[in-house]
Amino acid sequence: MSKISTAAEGTLPNVASIDRPGAAELVGRAKALIPVLREREADAIRNRQVPIETIQAFRESGFFRILQPARYGGFEMSPAVYCEIAKTLAEGCMGSAWVYGVIAVHNWQLALFDPQAAEDVWANDNSVLISSSYMPTGKAAKVDGGYRLSGRWAFSSGSEHCQWVILGGNMVAEDGDGVPEPYNFLVPRSDYQILDTWHVMGLCPTGSNDIVVEDAFVPAHRVIRERDMFNLSCPGHVQNTGALYRIPFAQLFNRTVSTTSLGSLRRALDVFVEATRQKRATYTGARLAADTTIQEAVADVTLTLTDLELRLASDLAELESRARSGDWPIERRAQLGHHTTSMVSRCVEAIDKLMLFSGGKAIYLGNVVQRAFLDIHCARAHVANNPYPYARNLGGMTFGFENDCLDL
Known part of the structure; x- marks a missing residue:
């Protein structure tokens, strides 16, 4: 060490x-x-x-x-x-x-x-933590030295444990085309409230409650344009020159909300196999492990996990390589973006198979497969895990249409 x-x-x-x-x-x-x-x-x-x-x-x-x-x-x-x-x-x-x-x-x-x-x-404590809600629901008005920000945001995971929050809002850029575009605003705990709204079916421990801001001043240095993160032209690049910070924002953040489904699926598969190993059918007494349909389901889920873990490792290695070289062709960014946004959908298909063959006991609270089923389905509800916009964009680019996604 x-x-x-x-x-x-x-x-x-x-x-x-x-x-x-x-x-x-x-x-x-x-x-x-x-x-x-x-x-x-x-x-x-x-x-x-x-x-x-x-x-x-x-x-x-x-x-x-x-x-x-x-x-x-x-x-x-x-x-x-x-x-x-x-x-x-x-x-x-x-x-x-x-x-x-x-x-x-x-x-x-x-x-x-x-x-x-x-x-x-x-400056005074480098262990301070930050939460977020990037949905662009905030209303910001430009004032001397910064902006006045108000709004309400949902899904701020872990906010109870954080002292700052990054919030989204649309504004018209001075050098833009007149169309509102997303910005991120960094706000201290003294300027927002947390509303206890997190009553959900899965990912319950995340405490992803609502954030409310009422006319808070946000200095200009605590505001970043999402387009700058897309273009890799951020203010912080002057000081933070390492390749780690030359990765497009969405390429890393989207993997934040997809990767955990792999671990949950792995746990569910292990528990399912162990529970099924000696389990017998209620009416016939036959060993369920001998059921070829269940055997095939286990093989399919195992293959899905292997494929996704290999893809994740390969993509992360490529992100690092491209960050060092600065080579970020938009076509490849679209492909890499589609890789991660489709990941949770494949985990959903896999956990559905395990849930299907887990029997009646799986509907009882506390069942590990059921918990993974609920958590992974909730992860799929995150906007960054919706593969359809990314697939349509990638498919369109394949046919010569322009990229229409800044979340790459």
Whole structure:
């Protein structure tokens, strides 16, 4: 294990040095938390929040620092490490893994803002966490030095554990075409309320409650144009020059909300196989494991997991390579975008098979396959996991039409 002195990297000298674990050690820490997350899962579902003890364990393990800039105590590690942690934690509790993934990616996005934004958040405490709701429902009016922001946003995962939030809103850019386009606004906890609205069928521990802002001032340095993230022309690139921060925003964020389904599906498959191994049909007494239809379903789900995990690893390696080279052809971005947005739909098909063959016992609360069924279906409801717009865009480009998607 090596040491990183964040002061030596150019941040404030009062920020303590931290240990920088290697990738294998971080993954090992995630694996060690799997049984802990399973023990806490029922309470997390009932309370509709990830326990504070789990958030603290993630902090102590260094998970939130994986994508965070080194100058603020982060590790600036590969997105592959970040995704592997999310996938592993989801084998314990998908809701807890979802909160990890969403919060941790904001530590990466903050590096894209004007550098003053990171100073606002981390100058005194580089462990401060950020939530989000990117849906562009906010109303912003330009004023001297920034904007006045108001609105209500849904689906802010892990917001109870965060001190800042990134919120979406449409505005007409001064150099734009007159059509409103999406911007992100970084707002401190003192300027928003959290409304307890998260009563849902799956991903219950994520605590994805509503955020309300009433006429808050947001300085210009805490606002970023989504088009700049698409074009890789962000204010933060001047300070954060590493290849990690030269990945298009959606290429990384969309994998945040798709990767955890793989871990949940893996857990469900293992539980299904173990439970079915000695199970017998109620009326005939025949071993269900001998049923060729069930055998085929297990083989199909296993193949789906293998395919998706290989695709994820390949795509993440390509993102890193392209970030180093700066080569981002729009056609390939469309293909990579479609890869990740179709991932959860394939997990839905796979978990449906396991649920179908789990029998009547699976309808009882607490059944692991049922939990994965509900969580993965809820993940599919996320806009970034809707494959149809991405498929239509990619198909259209194949026939010579222009790209019409900024979320690539």
